[in-house]
Amino acid sequence: MKSIRARLILILMGSTGLVWLLAVGWIYLSTQAEVERVLDARLMEAARMVNSLLSDHRIDVGLEEGAASHVVGEFEHSHRPYERQLSCQIWTLEGSLVGRSENAPATPLSEVVDGFSETEVGGERWRVFSVENQRLNVRVMVGDSLKIRESLVSDVITGLVVPALLILPFLVGVILVSVGRGLAPLSDMAETLTTRPANDLRPLKADKLPKEIAPAVNALNGLFKRVEDARDRERSFTAFAAHELKTPLAGVKTQAQIALASDDPAVHANALRQITMGVDRTSRLVKQLLDLAALEANDAESNLQAVSAHALLNRSVAELPLPADGARLVVEGGEARAPVMIFAEPHFLSLALRNLVENALNHSPETSVVECRVERETEGVRLVVQDNGPGIPEDEILKVVGKFVRGRNRSATGSGLGLAIAQAAIGRMDGTLALENRDGGGLRAVLTVRAAGAGT
Amino acid sequence: MRLLVVEDDPLLLDGLTVGLGLAGFTVDAVTTCEDAFAALSAQAYEGVVLDLMLPDGSGLDVLSDLRRRGDATPAVLLTARDQVPDRIAGLDAGADDYLGKPFDLDELAARVRAAVRRGKGRSSATLAWGGVTLDPANRSVTRDGDLVILTRREFALLAALMERPESILSKPALEETIYGWQEEVESNAVEVHIHKLRSKLGSDFIRTVRGVGYRLREVRA
Numbered sequence: 001m002k003s004i005r006a007r008l009i010l011i012l013m014g015s016t017g018l019v020w021l022l023a024v025g026w027i028y029l030s031t032q033a034e035v036e037r038v039l040d041a042r043l044m045e046a047a048r049m050v051n052s053l054l055s056d057h058r059i060d061v062g063l064e065e066g067a068a069s070h071v072v073g074e075f076e077h078s079h080r081p082y083e084r085q086l087s088c089q090i091w092t093l094e095g096s097l098v099g100r101s102e103n104a105p106a107t108p109l110s111e112v113v114d115g116f117s118e119t120e121v122g123g124e125r126w127r128v129f130s131v132e133n134q135r136l137n138v139r140v141m142v143g144d145s146l147k148i149r150e151s152l153v154s155d156v157i158t159g160l161v162v163p164a165l166l167i168l169p170f171l172v173g174v175i176l177v178s179v180g181r182g183l184a185p186l187s188d189m190a191e192t193l194t195t196r197p198a199n200d201l202r203p204l205k206a207d208k209l210p211k212e213i214a215p216a217v218n219a220l221n222g223l224f225k226r227v228e229d230a231r232d233r234e235r236s237f238t239a240f241a242a243h244e245l246k247t248p249l250a251g252v253k254t255q256a257q258i259a260l261a262s263d264d265p266a267v268h269a270n271a272l273r274q275i276t277m278g279v280d281r282t283s284r285l286v287k288q289l290l291d292l293a294a295l296e297a298n299d300a301e302s303n304l305q306a307v308s309a310h311a312l313l314n315r316s317v318a319e320l321p322l323p324a325d326g327a328r329l330v331v332e333g334g335e336a337r338a339p340v341m342i343f344a345e346p347h348f349l350s351l352a353l354r355n356l357v358e359n360a361l362n363h364s365p366e367t368s369v370v371e372c373r374v375e376r377e378t379e380g381v382r383l384v385v386q387d388n389g390p391g392i393p394e395d396e397i398l399k400v401v402g403k404f405v406r407g408r409n410r411s412a413t414g415s416g417l418g419l420a421i422a423q424a425a426i427g428r429m430d431g432t433l434a435l436e437n438r439d440g441g442g443l444r445a446v447l448t449v450r451a452a453g454a455g456t
Numbered sequence: 457m458r459l460l461v462v463e464d465d466p467l468l469l470d471g472l473t474v475g476l477g478l479a480g481f482t483v484d485a486v487t488t489c490e491d492a493f494a495a496l497s498a499q500a501y502e503g504v505v506l507d508l509m510l511p512d513g514s515g516l517d518v519l520s521d522l523r524r525r526g527d528a529t530p531a532v533l534l535t536a537r538d539q540v541p542d543r544i545a546g547l548d549a550g551a552d553d554y555l556g557k558p559f560d561l562d563e564l565a566a567r568v569r570a571a572v573r574r575g576k577g578r579s580s581a582t583l584a585w586g587g588v589t590l591d592p593a594n595r596s597v598t599r600d601g602d603l604v605i606l607t608r609r610e611f612a613l614l615a616a617l618m619e620r621p622e623s624i625l626s627k628p629a630l631e632e633t634i635y636g637w638q639e640e641v642e643s644n645a646v647e648v649h650i651h652k653l654r655s656k657l658g659s660d661f662i663r664t665v666r667g668v669g670y671r672l673r674e675v676r677a
Contacts, residue, residue, distance in 0.1 A: 243509075243536035244536070246536035247465045247536055247557055248465065249557070249558045250465075250468050250471075250534075250536075250557035250559060251465055251468035251470075251471050252467070252558075253558045253559075254471030254472060254475050254559075254561050255470070255474075257471075257475060257560070257561040257562070258471060258474050258475045258561070261475075262474075270474070274467055277467060406511065408488075408511045408512050410464070410511050
């Protein structure tokens with residue numbers, strides 16, 4: 001069932017009704033038993049009383065034939081509806097009626113000679129108690145109609161059910177109102193949320209909330225905050241990306257206009273060369289933007305695999321568009337020695353390494369060499385990329401991993417994204433990126449990752 | 457007209473240097489705020505083209521420093537941020553014009569010319585003196601209505617003289633007008649260009665003031 005309100009009302013009504021029904025059933029049974037016990041005791045007592053009166057000759061019944069219609073005594077009762085409840089007969093042991101009460105039938109109330117019995121006399125069910133008096137040679141029978149007993153019980157039940165039925169509408173009203181009031185904070189919240197425009201991510205008011213709803217509201221507010229933050233990040237990222245793309249585009253456009261406007265072949269050639277460079281740079285920027293977007297969108301659990309650090313380093317370097325002679329990049333080989341195994345996500349670690357190597361190549365002079373190597377340390381495995389470029393001024397070294405941050409010692413072709421990508425990629429596998437200036441000048445970038453057991 | 461261009465992107469800087477050169481400007485190019493401060497204090501420019509995001513600060517810093525020193529050199533801002541609030545901030549900081557990237561090279565040249573012209577208090581886009589009219593926008597010169605063909609340097613030299621027709625300009629001042637930093641100045645270049653201008657515009661249009669420099673001939677009112 002979808003509605004808490006309907007469910008609550010149904011449960012409350014159902015259980016109240018059931019409790020009532022059970023109570024009525026219980027009271028019916030116990031009243032019945034009690035009435036039977038009390039009335040049986042009365043029957044027995046009445047029969048014994050008549051018997052003892054007979055024995056003491058307080059009352060005298062002519063024990064002869066013909067006196068059958070003699071009426072012995074009368075039971076007076078103040079309760080008018082139950083008037084003449086009891087009927088009494090006195091029979092000789094031989095089976096002739098010697099006396100009976102006014103309302104008693106002329107036929108024997110029971111065939112049972114002694115004790116309780118139930119019989120049907122003249123279309124009515126009777127409960128009868130018989131006492132035999134051997135000395136006087138008589139049998140006393142006292143009985144009452146079962147119908148009277150049943151009406152007693154049903155009177156009790158009616159007295160119970162009628163007020164209950166009268167209270168029922170009131171009870172329904174109370175249940176409806178209290179369920180409604182109990183659920184008011186929920187429906188208030190639902191109303192606030194439905195009337196909100198989709199871009200309204202202000203937190204809901206969390207004060208004066210029942211403690212059952214407060215956690216839900218707090219969780220919702222937390223979610224709102226995260227969505228808002230993500231949206232802000234995305235917005236500023238998009239704005240930054242657009243700005244970063246505008247400058248190389250302006251360069252390309254300017255160069256194209258120069259090529260169109262100039263007749264000088266040298267100017268022409270230079271402009272076209274610059275356009276090619278500009279397009280290369282722009283496409284690299286776009287690729288990095290996509291890499292970063294993919295990194296940030298990928299919130300799946302990181303899937304660490306054991307890989308060989310040297311193999312990964314070599315593979316990453318091989319994917320780079322490098323000058324054909326490859327002279328500027330030295331990868332310290334680890335093939336001869338035992339392979340160093342690390343836990344990493346190969347795709348993302350490779351992305352981080354490629355960006356670090358590109359960064360190093362872009363920032364170092366054409367004639368110098370970028371070195372890559374793997375170092376085993378006690379706390380993990382270090383993947384080192386170092387160059388002979390200008391390094392990073394100390395006051396910028398913590399900032400350069402930010403997106404679109406380009407330090408003072410910027411390269412001509414950088415985008416300000418390479419280190420941010422490396423940082424985001426290594427962050428996925430619980431590794432770290434450390435940047436430090438080398439003593440002899442140049443930058444050393446160190447990726448530290450977890451070692452995957454000893455090499456074989 | 458000598459311009460300072462401050463832009464950190466090498467591709468765009470190259471484009472601005474060459475493109476504004478083609479439009480008749482003599483361009484000095486720098487890539488940082490620091491170099492811009494140095495250039496502006498060492499040399500008088502007729503205009504500055506400024507990028508806003510520079511590696512060591514904002515172009516607005518250069519601009520406000522310039523204005524604080526009472527230097528009214530016209531400045532045109534170039535930036536990737538061309539939202540209205542950015543434009544307002546730029547103009548309020550003392551910029552004369554504002555252009556969002558990517559821009560049209562011809563539009564930039566026109567805006568720089570307009571800013572320079574306004575800076576000199578002229579309303580007319582063309583310069584006229586003694587029957588010679590110079591139009592910086594399409595880089596044309598006419599003498600008594602007839603078109604005169606000039607080289608880039610001849611045009612720059614004539615424009616400098618016609619900007620201040622009644623003052624005498626020294627040879628070093630003229631050299632600075634027609635040569636940027638990167639260009640090598642030939643020792644008698646000014647004399648050579650003046651000679652060619654005289655042959656095209658009449659021998660007495662440019663007078664030599666011996667020992668001081670050059671000026672245009674007086675025009676009777």
